[in-house]
Amino acid sequence: MKVKIINNPSSGTQTLQKNLEIIIGRLILDNTLKEVDKVDTTIDFDYYGEVSKMKDQNYDLLIIVGGDGTVNNVINAVAKNDIDVPLLILPAGTVNDLGKYLNLPTSIEGVCSIIKNNTVKEIDLCKVNDKYFINVAASGLLADIAIKTPVKSKTAFGSFAYYAQGIKEVPKQLFETLKFKFEYDNEVLETEALLFLVLNSKSAGGFSNFAPKADITDGLFDVCIIKKSYPLNTAGVFLKIFSGEHINDPNVVYLQADNLKVDCLNKENLLIDVDGEHGGTFPATFEIKKKALKVIVGVNDKK
Numbered sequence: 001m002k003v004k005i006i007n008n009p010s011s012g013t014q015t016l017q018k019n020l021e022i023i024i025g026r027l028i029l030d031n032t033l034k035e036v037d038k039v040d041t042t043i044d045f046d047y048y049g050e051v052s053k054m055k056d057q058n059y060d061l062l063i064i065v066g067g068d069g070t071v072n073n074v075i076n077a078v079a080k081n082d083i084d085v086p087l088l089i090l091p092a093g094t095v096n097d098l099g100k101y102l103n104l105p106t107s108i109e110g111v112c113s114i115i116k117n118n119t120v121k122e123i124d125l126c127k128v129n130d131k132y133f134i135n136v137a138a139s140g141l142l143a144d145i146a147i148k149t150p151v152k153s154k155t156a157f158g159s160f161a162y163y164a165q166g167i168k169e170v171p172k173q174l175f176e177t178l179k180f181k182f183e184y185d186n187e188v189l190e191t192e193a194l195l196f197l198v199l200n201s202k203s204a205g206g207f208s209n210f211a212p213k214a215d216i217t218d219g220l221f222d223v224c225i226i227k228k229s230y231p232l233n234t235a236g237v238f239l240k241i242f243s244g245e246h247i248n249d250p251n252v253v254y255l256q257a258d259n260l261k262v263d264c265l266n267k268e269n270l271l272i273d274v275d276g277e278h279g280g281t282f283p284a285t286f287e288i289k290k291k292a293l294k295v296i297v298g299v300n301d302k303k
């Protein structure tokens with residue numbers, strides 16, 4: 001196998017990155033890997049330029065080592081360069097929603113065996129305006145926390161940094177009212193909302209059941225809108241997210257669609273977060289390309 005590795009040395013707690021040399025060494029020794037081309041990212045890394053070097057080079061696999069943000073940067077470069085090489089995501093971030101959903105390994109043994117098994121699955125690729133995403137786009141209350149938490153504090157404290165930032169932000173944001181307009185399948189919905197998410201997989205923000213009906217191969221977005229309500233009701237909604245029961249709560253709108261436009265009617269320059277990275281502002285047009293991305297999954301992946 002000829003592989004390219006794009007590694008973010010700063011993602012998460014850096015455990016997987018430290019084991020990379022051992023993993024590569026083992027796979028070279030048993031002849032699984034014939035050629036390995038590894039590059040470490042930097043803060044201002046040129047993902048597009050790096051991925052464009054893969055054209056016509058007969059790579060068998062592109063391995064991404066990093067958190068959701070790194071994965072997002074690489075898949076944008078892959079899609080925009082029209083690269084058709086299967087991707088292996090090695091989850092090394094703070095939250096790793098997609099990694100958990102796809103049962104991707106983090107141990108040395110697990111990573112070696114998933115590469116040897118080389119089981120390819122085609123998954124949907126999502127886009128909002130000109131930015132691709134693989135797992136989730138979100139906006140409103142809490143959605144910008146992933147963006148605001150500095151990389152350094154994420155590394156030092158792992159997911160605790162998310163909660164610390166969250167606690168600081170929530171009281172202020174609960175008094176805000178955001179009014180959104182959703183257009184999908186000839187329907188129009190205008191509502192005051194705290195937060196909405198557009199999901200490809202089931203998992204977001206560390207909640208593995210945010211979109212309990214989602215299937216990453218069905219060509220549909222799962223949209224979860226958490227409506228503005230009394231703080232106690234909102235707290236109830238968040239508790240139900242653990243079990244997936246929130247989708248039946250009167251303060252939640254849950255829908256599936258293959259097309260979606262969203263506008264924020266009362267706040268300019270509200271950010272959209274895509275897979276933990278900046279995804280621009282409103283109005284937002286969402287597109288989904290069914291099974292447009294090849295990824296390696298664990299042999300026990302049943303989704």
Ligand SMILES: Nc1ncnc2c1ncn2[C@@H]1O[C@H](COP(=O)(O)OP(=O)(O)OP(=O)(O)O)[C@@H](O)[C@H]1O
Pocket residue numbers: 008009010011012041042043044045066067068069070071092093094095096151154155275276
């Ligand atoms: N060498 C580096 N040093 C510091 N920051 C980097 C480096 N390489 C990339 N980055 C930054 O890391 C960010 C992406 O981090 P990533 O999402 O992979 O990890 P994380 O934030 O720890 O995980 P998660 O997104 O799951 O929370 C990008 O915004 C990118 O600019």
